[in-house]
Amino acid sequence: MEMEVGFLGLGIMGKAMSMNLIKSGFKVTVWNRTLSKCDELVELGASIGETPAAVVRKCKFTIAMLADPASALSVVFDKNGVLEEIGNGKGYIDMSTVDPETSTKIHEAITSKGGSFLEAPVSGSKQPAEAGQLVILAAGDKALYEEASKAFDVMGKKSFFLGQIGNGARMKLVVNMIMGSMMNAFSEGLVLAEGSGLNPHDLLDVLDLGGIANPMFRGKGPNMLKSNHTPAFPLKHQQKDMRLALALGDQNALSMPVAAAANEAFKKARSMGLGDLDFSAVYEVVKMHKD
């Protein structure tokens, strides 16, 4: 298999995803805003594109994994951006978590130049990205979805095609809204256990044997109790997702008081300088309220 794929954005997720593509035999050309982050990929056999436009010029399809709506738009629309080289026969796949409006803007710009576009945000964090076990939530151009299926099979354990542009973004925001609310409830539970005289490690064991056992509690709980919040999913991105999910609720006149409260806690954590830590660091906000 020797398919030329572009990859823009080598953060926690993009690095792991592009590495898996290289290891599976794809010819990958990478670009990252901070170019030095390309070095590790080059050692594995990747080529470097000097700009997003240079990557798109070289590749039949290009994948992006960027921080947020602002970076997703900038990489497409700014000077030396994707739009300068996209055209007939070329595909662009944005796997970043953004809102449906951002995705629609990118879709319109790419297709107006004759290119094809797929949004494909992912469920699953650093470890699933490294293990090629992501869940891919795609929407948009069905032919591009099929063309990219070999790459999706490398990066993920399951891909969904959800129909029209916006549906992938919406699904991803719903999932992360639930996850952010769960993380807050979990943090409050740990603090309540400890504050009322229980051993919080016993709580972890009890939770893990019951109907609300889940990999997130199991994986993050012990580290949270040690205040170890080494980032797998940066808190600033979780707060961005809560904000975008609340906006989706707003547009649909849906009241979401639990998510709104969780968003406030993540905002508070950001204001305390915890944005680059794992989103489990919201535990520190909840703990602070106890003192």
Ligand SMILES: NC(=O)c1ccc[n+]([C@@H]2O[C@H](COP(=O)([O-])OP(=O)(O)OC[C@H]3O[C@@H](n4cnc5c(N)ncnc54)[C@H](OP(=O)(O)O)[C@@H]3O)[C@@H](O)[C@H]2O)c1
């Ligand atoms: N981590 C997870 O568990 C996880 C899971 C599912 C989905 N996601 C989503 O996946 C996306 C990437 O997450 P991540 O954890 O990999 O984030 P990350 O480690 O913070 O990486 C962000 C990437 O975006 C780039 N970037 C930021 N601002 C930019 C700009 N203005 N112009 C160009 N590039 C810019 C960064 O470049 P520099 O290196 O130059 O800063 C970096 O490559 C986010 O949308 C996130 O919500 C993350």
